Amino acid sequence: MKIGLIAMSGVRVRNAELASLGVTLPQFVSRGKVVASLPSLGLLTVAGLTPPGCDVHYREVAEISREDPLEPFDLVGISSFTAQIGEAYQLADRYRAMGVPVVLGGLHVSLMPDEAAAHADSIVLYGAEGAWPRLVDDFGRGRLQPRYEGLRAGVFERPHYAVPRFDLLAGRPYNRVTVQTSRGCPLNCEFCAASLRITSSYQQKPVDAAIAEIRAALAVRATSFLELADDNTFVNKKWGKAFLRAIAPLGIRWFTETDISIADDEELLDLLADSGCRQVLVGLESPDADGLDGLDPRNWKKARAGRYLEAIDRIQSRGISVNGCFIVGLDTHTPAVFEAVSDFVSRSGLLEVQVTVQTPFPNTPLYHRLAREGRLLEERPWDRCTLFDVTYRPKHMTVEELEGGLRWLFGQLYNEREFVKRKRHYMEIVKATMSRLV
């Protein structure tokens, strides 16, 4: 059985002015480029879950011509984020018109199953673990079902867990490898459309399994830079310290996403630095406590906002740069937020900054609330769910003020003078910690 797994990779901005700004703003595009150039770990995991004897091929949508005949497969699996789902449906329709059965899966499909089912012979909801092996077996027996539900818990436990097929990346030009150590996030922010939507609780891989995967990934890629495909790696500090002690001897450099609480644990920070961690991406979301009110059910982020600057300093003083992420257009935000973010970034010494627009991804609590309040600009603005395009009416400003404010903020943050200032600040930190880093 020849199976084609197709990733809808790439990050696109629909707003033409922002797209053109992005071309000239190096730091704005750099993280986007990194994300766009990462392989689909989800599909590599699906490949790992595929029963032996199947001939599995990994493809990215950029490799598929819109005009030429499609590569023939017995079965096609497509995974897509929301912004690219329209293209995923078109590709699925093309394959089905050829008589090739199509399976759709991933975050968007799990959030909008009925919509996706119209373009697929079968859909997989939640994790592929617990569903994909059964699906392939059913397909082989000619009894493919229209819908499979994967696991929402226990995804990293045998017999459901499988090591992703990193070998499928051989010969591909990625400069980072990705490994997942956890799925979900306990903070449960209203806007989040990440892996917590396909899990019932925070899932964490045993340390030895995570390290074995990292070794497997590094064995097929000629790179020493690892990206953990987690949404919040260090929720459990005890697990975190064991993981850091285990990854340190590998001698690699790596990146992950986590929350600001890592700054509260000196031992964890020292272990992070010694383990080769070079950057953490942290969702700060808003520069002050008032802006964070109600963002998560427990106001966890709001309670920590007053210590953001001190926390960033403590992390970066270890030579670990912080990529600080802000969301503009929250219901607490007025047009003053743009200057407040700019001021905060200037004072913070953050090496990298990521600013996005609040985005109501489908079937999230945020989407349902904005729909109830009649504030969505379109019912299904999926191709505008890019994190940079405005899809709803903000509470305390107009759509135009939000779009204009974002453009102004990009100009403030991503000009060469600010870019160099942040680089210089980080280099001085690196030099001060050089004996540890080099």
Added chain:
Amino acid sequence: MGRGHIEAEVRALITDVARVDGSAIGRDEDLVERLGIDSLQGLQMLAAVEKRFALRLPDEDLVRLHTIGRIADLVERLQQRSDS
């Protein structure tokens, strides 16, 4: 310190920071394209250069130093300037 020696030192620093064999990289090869060095590793490398040669690279050059040759030439110029 001669240019050849400076280049050798820069290659050694690249080996340390990027964990690749710096001696196998051409003088004018783009480090981003050749090694996949990202901006973070690039900054760590330049910080290591400043520390090793006890000098400060001009801020305006931080975004342009993408080859061993450019880095070594600039280090040589800065050393000559401080000697004169």
